[in-house]
Amino acid sequence: MSRVIVVTSGKGGVGKTTTSASFAAGLANRGHRTVVIDFDIGLRNLDLLMGCERRVVYDFVNVINEEATLKQALIRDKNDNNLHILPASQTRDKDAFTEEKVGNVINELRDSFDYIVCDSPAGIEKGALMALFYADEALIVTNPEISSVRDSDRILGMLSAKSQRAIEGEEPIKEHLVVTRYSPARAETGEMLSLDDIQELLGIDLVGVIPESKAVLQASNSGVPVIRDEQSKSGQAYQDMVSRFLGEDIPMRFLDAEKKGFLKRIFGA
């Protein structure tokens, strides 16, 4: 049974595309046939992050408008045969999306893939609603700040009201919380919301905490999902996230601020 997973947040720039790329790459790396769809029509970010922007010929909207077949539009990842990308289009034709047409594409993808990851645009408009409509599960990407948490709450409300599962009265979408750009030091000083605060406010299970790290930008500049950077903390944190998503029970890492200096090491904690 294939699963459709939407990566969404409400608020923009919190790390949805970064998370989609790494999550999809992680699932594929563990042997699952995975496709990641860019729903952010007009912007095209995912193909850049995945380093395949030069190979985009046809896109999601072409497929929806039946100007190209899925086979023509899907791009296979250079490094991983299990991973495919369905890129967004730069023609700003958001009206191309209808529930029915998106549904047809998703259904066709279900035949050949185990996981269908939908990278949602920001906001709560049509693009975001389309990305979540067919979801079986959701990664709610949240930064440790009030405005991001509030928008995530809003989008959780949408999942429970506007998704196909909600409308058809089926079992609700399984929701997972991903906290990204987490800075232990700033959480400690109270500059950022703590993990406990976020979980208390949103009331859903935490599947991963991705620390703030320069490696993320470096990885996206070189077109490689950061999960493949095994040296970086964020890469490792994404690996952990994928493991937890697949049912492994592993403790959270990178939650504590690095103790600095000799005295702090002796007297700290």
Added chain:
Amino acid sequence: MIVWNTSVRLWVQLQTAIHVTCYHSADYQRISRLRTNTKTTGERLTQHEGIGAVELKGAVFTLPVLKLHCTDLDAIEHELKVHLARGLSFFKHAPLVIDLELIKEQQGEELDLPSLVSTMHDMKLFIVGVRNANPQQAERAVTAGLAVLKGGVTQQEGAAEKPANAELPVATTNIPFSGHTKIIYQPVRSGQQIYAKNCDLIVLSSVNVGAEVIADGNIHIYGSLRGRALAGVSENTKARIFAQVMEPELAAIAGNYQVFDEPNASRLYGKAAQIYLDDNQLVIAPL
């Protein structure tokens, strides 16, 4: 130039309802559900073809009535917007009946029903029919795709017929209290709205910032109340709000409201507490 004047009066009027018996009307929700089904899963209807794609049922609804005082669409729209801004939002998406009793149309000044429908539709208010229409108005209503409703007793009118009750507060005695309780098991999230019509509301989770819970009866929240809670909205001054963690953005009972923009305004903020009305004053007390 519509009948709602003050916010308190507003609630009364909202609850002033007529009872419409629909002899041949299918359940509203069933229809809208059928519609979504046709849209999203095209086969669903055909699947049921053998059994019958639709089902006719009779049902009794309580519908809110909007009584117009003039035909000036701009004035109506403006006034509605003011009311919506004041927290009438739970009323959105509800079917609504337009009362034309006071509309005496002059030649060339007829009420433009199609424009009224679309203006209100833009505000997410859905007119389903008219009442007290004269024959010409009825004809135009039908052309505009509206039902013409006959009869229907509003609660205020009903009360007026019983002089013995005349001195009691109108709404409280006439609200058909269902005796049911609406129970919500999930968090009520930002942007969501729950309305427990004619009954109490129990939330077994939290009401988050930006969410709104409304009940004709009491509201019980077995988590944190961080959003807005409006109890006894049909002038039920005895209604109360209970929460394990009382941190509301706004609390209201029978239209008397308080905004909590200063978290330290009450020492009970963040504690288990209840809110009730004492002599038109909201009181917060520990649980």
